[in-house]
Amino acid sequence: MRSKMKTAPRTFDARVDRAIFMRLRAHLVGRGGSVSAENDASHALPSDTKAPASLPCGGRAFREWKRSSPSTLGRLGRVSARTCLVALTLLPCALVTVLTVPARAEGPLLVPDPGLARISRTKVLRWGGDVQGGEPFVHENAKGERVGFEVEIADGIAKRLGAKAEFVQNDWSNLVPSLERDSFDVVLNGFEMTASRAKRVLYTRPYKTYASRLTVRANARLPATREGMAKKRIGSLSGTRSFEIVRESGGEAVPYEGCLEPYIDLEQGRIDGVLLDDLIAARYSVGRKGLVVAGDVEQGNYAVATKRSEPGLRDAVDRALAEMESVGELRKILERAKLWEARDERLLTWTAQDQARALGQPVRETESDGGIDGGAGPPPTISALPQAPEADEARFDASRFLLLVRAALVTLSLSLAGMAIAAPLGLLLACARTYGGKTLAYATTTYVEIMRGTPLLLQLYLLYFGLAPWLKLPAPAAAVLALGMNYAAYEAEAYRAGIQAVPHGHVEAGLALGMTRLRVVRSVVIPQAVRLALPNVTSDFVSLLKDSSLVSVITVVELTKQMSITAVDVRAWGGPGLACAILYLAMSYPLSRLARRFEKKAKVENVEVET
Amino acid sequence: MITIENVTVRDGDTLRLDDVSMTLEKGVFAALVGESGSGKSTLLRVLSGFLPFAKGKVSVAGISLAAGATPEATKVALRRACVLVLQDANLFPHLDVTTNVTLALRHVCGLGAQEAEARAHATLDRLGLAPKRTAMPESLSGGQAQRVALARALVLKPKVLLLDEPTSALDPKRKVEIAAIFREQAEAGTTVIAVTHDEGLSNAAHARYTMAAGKLTDA
Numbered sequence: 001m002r003s004k005m006k007t008a009p010r011t012f013d014a015r016v017d018r019a020i021f022m023r024l025r026a027h028l029v030g031r032g033g034s035v036s037a038e039n040d041a042s043h044a045l046p047s048d049t050k051a052p053a054s055l056p057c058g059g060r061a062f063r064e065w066k067r068s069s070p071s072t073l074g075r076l077g078r079v080s081a082r083t084c085l086v087a088l089t090l091l092p093c094a095l096v097t098v099l100t101v102p103a104r105a106e107g108p109l110l111v112p113d114p115g116l117a118r119i120s121r122t123k124v125l126r127w128g129g130d131v132q133g134g135e136p137f138v139h140e141n142a143k144g145e146r147v148g149f150e151v152e153i154a155d156g157i158a159k160r161l162g163a164k165a166e167f168v169q170n171d172w173s174n175l176v177p178s179l180e181r182d183s184f185d186v187v188l189n190g191f192e193m194t195a196s197r198a199k200r201v202l203y204t205r206p207y208k209t210y211a212s213r214l215t216v217r218a219n220a221r222l223p224a225t226r227e228g229m230a231k232k233r234i235g236s237l238s239g240t241r242s243f244e245i246v247r248e249s250g251g252e253a254v255p256y257e258g259c260l261e262p263y264i265d266l267e268q269g270r271i272d273g274v275l276l277d278d279l280i281a282a283r284y285s286v287g288r289k290g291l292v293v294a295g296d297v298e299q300g301n302y303a304v305a306t307k308r309s310e311p312g313l314r315d316a317v318d319r320a321l322a323e324m325e326s327v328g329e330l331r332k333i334l335e336r337a338k339l340w341e342a343r344d345e346r347l348l349t350w351t352a353q354d355q356a357r358a359l360g361q362p363v364r365e366t367e368s369d370g371g372i373d374g375g376a377g378p379p380p381t382i383s384a385l386p387q388a389p390e391a392d393e394a395r396f397d398a399s400r401f402l403l404l405v406r407a408a409l410v411t412l413s414l415s416l417a418g419m420a421i422a423a424p425l426g427l428l429l430a431c432a433r434t435y436g437g438k439t440l441a442y443a444t445t446t447y448v449e450i451m452r453g454t455p456l457l458l459q460l461y462l463l464y465f466g467l468a469p470w471l472k473l474p475a476p477a478a479a480v481l482a483l484g485m486n487y488a489a490y491e492a493e494a495y496r497a498g499i500q501a502v503p504h505g506h507v508e509a510g511l512a513l514g515m516t517r518l519r520v521v522r523s524v525v526i527p528q529a530v531r532l533a534l535p536n537v538t539s540d541f542v543s544l545l546k547d548s549s550l551v552s553v554i555t556v557v558e559l560t561k562q563m564s565i566t567a568v569d570v571r572a573w574g575g576p577g578l579a580c581a582i583l584y585l586a587m588s589y590p591l592s593r594l595a596r597r598f599e600k601k602a603k604v605e606n607v608e609v610e611t
Numbered sequence: 612m613i614t615i616e617n618v619t620v621r622d623g624d625t626l627r628l629d630d631v632s633m634t635l636e637k638g639v640f641a642a643l644v645g646e647s648g649s650g651k652s653t654l655l656r657v658l659s660g661f662l663p664f665a666k667g668k669v670s671v672a673g674i675s676l677a678a679g680a681t682p683e684a685t686k687v688a689l690r691r692a693c694v695l696v697l698q699d700a701n702l703f704p705h706l707d708v709t710t711n712v713t714l715a716l717r718h719v720c721g722l723g724a725q726e727a728e729a730r731a732h733a734t735l736d737r738l739g740l741a742p743k744r745t746a747m748p749e750s751l752s753g754g755q756a757q758r759v760a761l762a763r764a765l766v767l768k769p770k771v772l773l774l775d776e777p778t779s780a781l782d783p784k785r786k787v788e789i790a791a792i793f794r795e796q797a798e799a800g801t802t803v804i805a806v807t808h809d810e811g812l813s814n815a816a817h818a819r820y821t822m823a824a825g826k827l828t829d830a
């Protein structure tokens with residue numbers, strides 16, 4: 001129902017919204033709202049200048065109808081035949097309008113675009129981004145303040161909406177779902193304009209042009225083309241357009257969460273190249289020995305994105321950006337950040353066709369109306385563009401499920417390998433602590449406390465990136481080692497408890513038969529301790545299985561990471577999430593059962609031991 | 612074979628052993644009797660190096676112990692010659708009966724698996740445990756467990772055998788059988804000390820010592 005109505009009457013609907021919004025704004029201003037009337041007319045209502053000419057029956061008729069509706073029947077008898085005819089032709093029009101106005105509309109004033117209404121109510125424009133993207137995008141300075149050219153752009157837009165810009169930190173790869181669940185009003189953070197995202201969000205005009213730049217090792221001779229990247233390990237930030245390009249070209253896309261890490265790995269030889277926006281490449285690849293730019297693979301643009309349900313807000317932001325561009329404010333901001341380039345000139349004369357091209361949509365020649373080619377008149381609006389249909393091409397199907405199954409096998413093998421380190425190392429630590437004398441006991445206690453007292457995530461980072469200058473561990477090896485070393489600390493405690501639970505009488509009996517202490521430990525204590533620890537060790541294995549999802553931060557694509565990649569691909573979290581949960585359960589449930597069986601068995605044996 | 616000279620064991624202010632002296636020749640089967648808490652187990656623990664003593668001298672199977680801490684190597688050498696069977700059976704619960712018996716044979720005496728097993732089976736059979744060769748300790752009765760513990764020690768053929776109430780869990784018929792086995796063992800050259808409350812066993816012994824309040828009262 002929604003989607004049927006959305007395609008055709010949207011532009012019409014949006015204009016009605018704007019017309020109503022003007023009333024609302026006037027109302028608010030009248031009540032002493034801080035929004036100035038000029039602002040209102042010139043920025044917040046983009047297509048209003050055109051409205052008298054192009055706005056058909058919809059807006060006005062609706063208002064008329066709305067005003068008169070309480071007594072329509074009573075009046076009908078007295079009006080002339082001409083009025084009657086007009087009324088009859090307008091009525092269906094009005095009805096369509098009523099049906100397409102958002103359901104939230106109620107009370108004396110019809111609430112227009114919910115985004116604009118929200119902002120005029122709260123006087124706050126919440127913009128989402130991820131400071132981990134780093135400089136020059138929004139990032140934190142030494143004082144912990146959010147800075148970067150996007151902060152200034154957000155301020156400029158917010159000012160024109162009569163609001164204050166408020167940054168909302170959000171994991172970059174989840175900006176769209178967070179936008180949709182209204183964590184913020186707009187996305188403004190190096191968010192590339194792509195055809196596939198246009199099915200999920202509404203884009204304003206761009207505020208910066210970028211290029212996807214391939215960086216390689218000097219001796220690699222990798223051409224900066226899609227063919228050149230095929231079958232190569234190319235690092236990129238997960239969820240970015242550049243990441244997409246690598247996957248489209250048949251390269252092995254290695255996902256990273258931060259800007260610096262891919263270049264570290266490239267320098268270390270763990271990957272063959274890095275494809276990232278030139279803004280990033282220019283800042284984060286410098287100073288790394290032997291890295292050179294192979295070239296640019298594709299050019300694109302960053303724009304602000306709003307929810308699909310809030311075209312009014314999109315138009316208002318777009319108009320604000322257009323003004324910032326036309327008065328030279330944007331250029332100044334970019335120049336201050338040393339980001340202004342000749343290619344950004346194009347943004348100043350951005351047309352509806354450019355917007356369509358940037359989003360991979362059909363360009364309508366007929367719409368090349370006035371006001372576009374610079375000079376006089378307000379910058380054009382892009383609201384008249386046809387909407388991209390809702391996302392439909394990518395589905396969570398069998399082949400994507402198979403990808404999850406494969407990732408589940410990665411998770412399982414990582415966990416098994418991790419446990420294969422953790423269990424023996426844990427036992428060794430437990431023995432060292434119990435029998436190794438003061439120094440060894442102190443050393444192992446320190447190890448256990450450090451491993452259990454610091455996050456596994458941190459240990460992963462240190463092992464993979466921190467040690468890189470001296471020890472170039474491949475990602476899976478680092479993952480297994482970190483999991484193994486971390487869990488060894490927990491297993492050490494489990495085994496220590498097991499050792500302590502072995503009755504002292506058994507040790508004495510062994511010694512009394514002439515066995516050495518070492519022999520008693522090996523043949524009498526450890527076998528019993530291992531059995532006693534087995535339930536705990538098994539349930540720790542379940543925890544390890546789940547904790548293995550953390551290794552995605554060092555580029556290993558395991559089940560959870562694959563799930564989030566798939567979710568971004570199919571633009572839905574439900575299906576992949578559920579499948580992912582089922583796969584985890586399929587692995588962990590049998591283990592939990594096993595742990596419980598061991599526990600029962602151990603209990604029975606313990607009762608026997610004690611009697 | 613065993614000489615104890617003026618051995619005193621202190622526990623704070625109380626004396627667990629008070630100036631104990633005793634000499635046993637090779638091949639003697641001695642019974643050690645006395646009321647509960649008189650220090651019988653304490654004396655056996657001193658002889659097998661589990662408990663340091665404050666004063667005196669001890670020599671067991673040619674190995675001398677002095678007052679104070681004993682080096683680990685001396686303890687190991689001592690226990691190879693002088694095996695102690697504790698009051699509780701303390702069988703290793705993760706190993707079956709035969710393996711409980713072969714463990715020390717293999718790792719202390721260095722016997723191969725087959726030879727150790729053959730000797731273990733022979734000893735078990737002698738103690739009436741033939742049907743329990745492959746049983747797990749948890750499935751044994753108290754008396755059976757006590758006999759497995761005895762088998763673990765007897766199979767090693769030690770020079771000195773220290774037994775702490777070895778027949779406490781046995782039925783009268785078995786007690787007689789086991790007493791005969793200890794005598795046989797002594798006649799084959801082993802020096803045996805058995806702490807016991809059992810008249811039958813002390814009567815079977817060559818000598819009888821009585822303890823009271825940490826003192827050896829008569830011989």
Ligand SMILES: Nc1ncnc2c1ncn2[C@@H]1O[C@H](COP(=O)(O)OP(=O)(O)OP(=O)(O)O)[C@@H](O)[C@H]1O
Pocket residue numbers: 622627645646647648649650651652653654
């Ligand atoms: N581990 C110990 N620490 C301190 N005192 C102990 C310890 N074991 C035994 N004692 C004390 O030493 C004394 C002698 O104990 P011992 O076990 O030698 O007695 P026992 O003659 O073997 O008695 P029973 O016939 O009941 O086994 C007792 O007073 C006892 O309380």
Ligand SMILES: [Mg+2]
Pocket residue numbers: 651652653698775
């Ligand atoms: Mg006793």
